[in-house]
Amino acid sequence: MxxxxxxxxxxxxxxxxxxxxxxxxxxxxxxxxxxxxxxxxxxxxxxxxxxxxxxxxxxxxxxxxxxxxxxxxxxxxxxxxxxxxxxxxxxxxxxxxxxxxxxxxxxxxxxxxxxxxxxxxxLRRTVRAALGGLTLMSPDAGVRLQAAQTLLRAPSADALEQVETALAAETDGRVKTVLERARAAALLVSDRPDGEKKAAIAIIGKAGGQDSLSLLSAALASADDTLKPDIEAAIADIQDRQALWAAGQNVWYGLSLGSVLLLAAIGLAITFGVMGIINMAHGEMVMLGAYTTFVVQEVIRTSFPGLFDWSLAIALPLAFLVTGAVGLAIERGIIRFLYGRPLETLLATWGISLILQQAVRTIFGPTNREVGNPSWMSGAFELGGLTITWNRLWIIVFALAVFAALLFLLKKTPMGLQMRAVTQNRRMASSMGIRTPWVDALTFALGSGIAGIAGVALSQIDNVSPNLGQGYIIDSFMVVVFGGVGNLWGTLVGAFTLGILNKFLEPYAGAVLGKILVLVLIILFIQKRPRGLFALKGRAVEA
Amino acid sequence: MNEKKPTSLLYLDGVSVSFDGFKALNSLSFVIEPGELRAIIGPNGAGKTTMMDIITGKTRPDTGEVFFKGDIDLTKRDEAEIAQLGIGRKFQKPTVFESHTVWDNLELALNRKRGVFATLFYRMTPEDNARIEEILSTVRLSNRRNDLAASLSHGQKQWLEIGMLLAQEPELLLVDEPVAGMTDAETAETAILLKEIARTRSVVVVEHDMGFIRDLGVKVTCLAEGSVLAEGSIDFVSADQKVIENYLGR
Amino acid sequence: MITSFLLKSFDRTIVIAVAVILGLALIVPALNLLTAPDHPLHVPTYLVSLFGKYLTYALLALALDLVWGFCGILSLGHAAFFALGGYAMGMYLMRQIGARGSYGNPLLPDFMVFLNWKELPWFWYGFDMFWFAALMVVLVPGMLAFVFGWFAFRSRVNGVYLSIITQAMTFALLLAFFRNDMGFGGNNGLTDFKDILGFNIQAQGTRAALFAASAVALALSLILTSGMVRSKYGKILVGVRDAESRTRFLGYRVEHFKLFAFTISAMMAGVAGALYVPQVGIINPGEFDPANSIEVVIWTAVGGRGTLIGPIIGAVLVNGGKSVFTAAFPEFWLFALGGLFVLVTLFLPKGIVGTLQGWRARRKEYRKAAADEAARGQTAAEPVAAE
Incomplete structure (x- = not known):
């Protein structure tokens, strides 16, 4: 031995x-x-x-x-x-x-x-603090920043002098800010005079955020009476700001949910709102759009891996064509025989939705299919106190773009003019030489196609399964009815109102109860204004 | 200002209503006396149907007063209540219960208790039976009594609807274009029928057919753009310059 | 008054239908209980329960038909009334378990013990008594329908709008009943029942009795609805369906007529649910699924809405088909069901019974016309209306 x-x-x-x-x-x-x-x-x-x-x-x-x-x-x-x-x-x-x-x-x-x-x-904390001190003097600004942040999170009085030395030598603005905070944090736990500590509290209070809050709370526990009011004021200040940011975050989540609702409902605003067709298979059109995205990505994965970032751009027109064609077939094959019988249309389209669901289940299997996010849709960034994910942001932009495009189509193009003419006065339009059956079919196909491209977007944030559409159909109808049937702007306002309302109720009531409350509110609202937020008035609607 | 209210059956004063900025009625005022038969003419969009909607409680006026039998404020009541007060309405398009027989249509229209439980336990009495028979012969449908209303011709449906209004025993009858789509013979018979009815109650007829109005031979009110343009005998009204410009001249 | 109401409710079809249903109420249990298992006419107990389930579905379809077929209100929320009745019965059955649950708590059902609840929630009081539960079976769905209908009909929410908000109603209830803290067993619902009125719920005799009870409930409801639709009230209901504004201008308060039908219908659905639960042995939030409500609509449509025996036939046929189909080709049941929705609305809008009645009426008319012709001889020249 x-x-x-x-x-x-x-x-x-x-x-x-x-x-x-x-x-x-x-x-x-x-x-x-x-x-x-x-x-x-x-x-x-x-x-x-x-x-x-x-x-x-x-x-x-x-x-x-x-x-x-x-x-x-x-x-x-x-x-x-x-x-x-x-x-x-x-x-x-x-x-x-x-x-x-x-x-x-x-x-x-x-x-x-x-x-x-x-x-x-x-021990890990000791190591981190030691590393923080070591790396503070690194020539690489990134390393210094990280070190400063480490020190900020685990302040120790021992590191104070180190930090002060580093601060004096620091030239990079960003690192300097963090270092100042780290110094303040270290100062709080040191035995420096109260005057300096007060300044430190002010610095930390100004920085805000959860970290500062826990630093101050820790300091509050051991502080003497001269510092307590300062710390409490700083904590209250941070909490106020946090509440404001939380409200902002809720608005953001609400906008995000609203854009999803808008996407899901906007096709329905055409088929139900403009044409008056109750299409219960609308959700399945969204689902078909999502599956189109899946198929496009599968082909890209196996054959053209380099194009993956373009997969959504390729899927969009394809989804529009696929669901538009399905919509056209449904209109020509079934719905046109049921005009003027809305309740029967409801039943027949419900049947179609069952068939489409089962067809997709038979072809693609009952489980969720994987649809990937292209690189430009992944990740998140910070905006003040808000965390904004790229996919949500893009979906909001996309929803608004689709809305604008549709509005343009309806108001400014000959096709839109014909659509409006047919829905307002079928007989007159027909005698003016408009081929009303084709306008009906194309309008329905348009509504379905838009549901399809909504499916492309929703495949980015939802599970792509045969039941995808079921989750949207009731919400979509609520949005359209709430906003006022036959009014695209109503759908826009309805979607965002419901989205934000939902997200503001959630913190108090929980997700499920929040949704229930929204449903109950809509039911009550429809009692009050049976024709929605932006109702058409007058004799015409009674006919 | 309201000195006419106590005696008149129907009293409209300054009634206005607008839909999305479009003024359907613009300070409309007129009066119907008990037992009066009045014809109302006017171009499309003059507010004739809206006026009927207001009287029968389907539409609420933005401003103005509507009184029935002197002091019953119609603007505060709904359709069913107003119908029970004794105002009957015939629609432009004949509206009868198509999947009921002619007899059942009249039975439903009969002026009896109209509550849920009263109808649930209703039993046909000999008086009701006799009354329905009487109306059937008045509207010349006795031989079709067991046929479904859907199988009636257009003119017969119009008459059935008038028969239903009779069964309702109203004090005021509002009739919207009763002869639209009728043959000349039917039109003439309808004029006689309406005059018969007007012997016991007030009738307001909205009609485009000037010949028919001449047949009725009653006071005429001409509406345009939601207010009264002229009022008087048919000859007086059709000589009025404004009426010719607005309506007859076209 | 009541007698005239009842007398009016019987015509030939109803008499036959009631007789058949009551006959089944006797024969099926008899064949189950009194014959040996190897006897060719023996009805096995599982079939008794299955048929009993069909009867409760038939009752649900009849309830829907009262509002949809006769009043034009397409409710997409009738499964909610059915489920509420079922929950009321389920709560009674849960209380009957007593201390025999897995946790042996004499007062609290298992799921409450599991959730660490200490007391019985107030709304569970009284459900240990059958009469109270039975009252709630009709009152709870009835009250919901009354309140919901009161608001909806008064503000004249009509047609598809009404359909959509009834669907929203059942969807909201679905979400609510999934929550554990609602106190209705959350996701798992209520199950593991032991006794009903002191009888073992699994016993052959109890099963047969439940079947008979379902049949009797169906027969009574048939008489009730028949009386309703044949009275002047029923004629007005049809009037509301075909020309609502005409009814209004005749002085009828349309909303009261609708509300009464809707509430009675919801109560019938509640009774159906209450009879359903002991026969299948479970009630869970899945019963509130909007898809269930729409399935009820298709049963009614297949059989023939606006007829009284149509929905009964439709419910039994479609569910019988479902049982056979899901056993033989489970993959294709949804295709079949979906196809049924499309085909019935396109080609059989009046349903089976309605179409048969149409044929019979046309044949009668034809015979009558032929007889008239013969009576009038060759001089008859009046053209027959093409309509």
């Missing part, structure tokens, strides 16, 4: 010796020290390791950063045979050893030959 230990010491001495004569002759002394200190990380209990980390941090040498990071991540191992400490990465059941200072791979070992250096949360 003693022999082996002596042998290993000899071995390590030899290695050190070799290094000594080959490389970094000048740094040798320092590097040797560092290595010894790193190796010491593997010894003793958590608090001893923590002391070693602090000692390492005092050296201020950026070379130890990878080792400390690995320690925090649990990737630092000690070789059982010689107590040497290495960074590792796993490779086919074994661990590749990496020198903690040079970062070079120095061999492989079976994982059994290595012992992981254990970390607990308090």
């Amino acid at each position: 003693l022999m082996r230990l002596a042998y290993r010491s000899l071995q390590s001495l030899l290695v050190t010796f070799c290094l000594f004569i080959t490389v970094f002759a000048t740094d040798l002394r320092a590097e040797d020290d560092l290595r010894a200190m790193i190796n010491a990380l593997g010894e003793g209990n958590f608090s001893q390791t923590a002391k070693q980390v602090e000692a390492l941090a005092k050296t201020g040498d950026p070379k130890i950063v990878p080792a400390l990071e690995a320690l925090a991540a649990g990737d630092l191992y000690q070789r059982k045979s010689d107590k040497q400490v290495f960074l590792t990465k796993s490779s086919a059941g074994n661990l590749v050893l990496i020198d903690p200072l040079s970062g070079e791979e120095v061999g492989t070992e079976a994982s059994g030959a290595l012992a992981k250096i254990k970390v607990n949360n308090s």
Whole structure:
């Protein structure tokens, strides 16, 4: 036993010796020290390791950063045979050893030959703080920013001087702001005079956010009476601002839900609102649009992987054509025999919806199909206190674009003129030479096609399954009826009103109860104004 | 100003109503006396049907007063209530219960208790029976009594509807274009029928057919753009310059 | 007064239908209980329950027909009334379990113990008594229909608008009953019933009795609806369906007529639901699904709306077909059902019974015309109206 230990010491001495004569002759002394200190990380209990980390941090040498990071991540191992400490990465059941200072791979070992250096949360915090101090002086502004943020999250009085030094030297504006806050946070837990602390509270209060709130709350618990009012005021201020942002976020969620409702309802605003056809298969048109997107993406995945970001652009016209054609077939095959019998139309189209659902279930299976987000629709960004996801933003833009296009089509084109003519006075339009049956068929196909492109957009945020359409049909009818039948603007206002109302009720009532409340409100609203928000008045509507 | 109210059967004063900015009635005022037969003419959009809607409670006026039998404010009541007060209405398009027999149509129109439970436990009495028989012969439908109303000709449906109004025993009858789509013989008979009816109650007839109005030989009110243009005998009205411009001249 | 009402309700078709239903109420249980299992005429217990379920569906369809066929109100929320009646019965059955539940709590049903509830919610009081539960079976759906109809009919919500808001109503109830904190067992609903009126709910005799009860309920409802639609009230109802404004201008308060029919109909649906639950052994929020309500509409349409025996025949036929179909080709049932919706509305708008009645009426007319012709000899020249 003693022999082996002596042998290993000899071995390590030899290695050190070799290094000594080959490389970094000048740094040798320092590097040797560092290595010894790193190796010491593997010894003793958590608090001893923590002391070693602090000692390492005092050296201020950026070379130890990878080792400390690995320690925090649990990737630092000690070789059982010689107590040497290495960074590792796993490779086919074994661990590749990496020198903690040079970062070079120095061999492989079976994982059994290595012992992981254990970390607990308090050790992890120590490591992070140490890293924060080390990286504050890094030449890379990104590293400095991260370090400053780390320090801000876990302030310690010890780091205060470090931060102040760094702050004095800092030139980058962004890093400087964070550093100022980090300094304020550290100051709060230090024993500096109250005057400085008050200034620090003001800085943190101004920064706002959940982190500042928890910093201040922590400070409040240990603060004396002179500081308490300041802290409380700052907390109240942050909470006010948070409430405002939360309301803003709710508006955003509401707009987002509203745009989804608008997309789902806008085709219905044509078939139901303009033509008066109760199309219960409307939801299935949305579903078909979503499945078209799925098929397009499948083809792209297997044959043209480079085009994936274009998949939605390709799916849009295809979905419009597919659902438009299905709509045309439904109108010519069934609905045209049922004009003037709205309740029968309701039943027949319900039957169609069942058939379409089962057809899709038979072809694509009953489970959810995967539809991917193109890169430009993934991710999110921050706007003040709001988190905005790209897909939601694009869907709002898309919904409004579809709405505008439809409005233009109806108001400014000959096709739209004919549609309006036929819906207002069929006999007169027919005697003016308009082929009313074709206008009917095309209008219905248009409404269905729009439902299809809505499906393309909704495939980005909803599960693509045969039941997709079912979830939208009642909501869509509610939107159209609420907004006022036959009025596109009513549909727009209706969709966004219901969306925002829903999202504002949710925090108080919960998602399900919120939805129930909205339904009940709409039912009551229809009692009050049976023809919706923007009702047409007069004798014509009674006929 | 209201000195006419106590004696008149129907009293309209300053009635206006507009739909989406379009003024369907513009300060319309006129009076119907008990037992009067009045004809109302006017071009399309003059507000004739809207006026009937107002009187029968289908539409509420924006401003103005409508009184029945002196002091009953019709603007505060709905269709059913006004019908029970004794105002009957015949639509432009004959509206009868097509899937009921002629007899059942008259039975339903009969002026009896109209509540849910009264009708649920209603039993035909000999008086009701006799009354229906009487009306059947008045509107010349006795031999069609067991036929479905749907199988009647257009003119017969018009008469059935008039018969239903008689069964309702109203004090005021509003009749919208009763001879539209009728043959000349039917038109002449309808004129006689209406004059008969007007002996016991007031009747307001809206009609385009000038010949028919001449047959009736009564006071005529000409409406245009929602207000009264002229009022008087048919000859007086048809000589009026404004009436010719607005209506007859076309 | 009542007697004249009842007398009027019987015509030949109704007498026959009531006799057939009451006959079934005797024969099916008898064949189940009194014959040996290997006897060729033996009706197995599972079939008794299945047929019993059809009868409750038939009652539901009849209820819908009263408002849709005779008054033109297409309710897409009748499954809600059915489910509410079912829940009222389910609550009684839950209370009957007593301490025999998995948790052995004498007062609280299992799901409440599971949710850590300490007390019985107030709306569960009284459901340990059958008479109270039976009262609620008609009162709760009746009240909902009354309140809903009061608002809807008074503000003249008509046609498809009414259909859509009734659908919204059942959808809102569906969401509500899915919530655990509503106190109706959430997602799982109410199940694991043991006794009804002291009899074991699984026992053959109880099953046969439930079948008979369903048949009697159906027969009574048939007599009631027949009396209603044959009275002057019923004629006005049809008048409302065909020419609502004419009815109004004749001085009838259309909203009261609709409201009465709607409420009675909801109560009948509630009774149907209450008889359904003990026979299938479970009630869950799925019964509120808007799709269920629309299925009821198609049963009624297939059989013939506006006729009284049509919906009964339609409900039994479609559900019988469903049982056979889902067993043989489960994949294709929705195709068949969807196709049925389309075909019936396009080619059989009056339904089976309505079409048969139409044929019979036309044959009678033809015979009458021929007889008239013969009586008048060759001189008859009056043209027959083409309509």
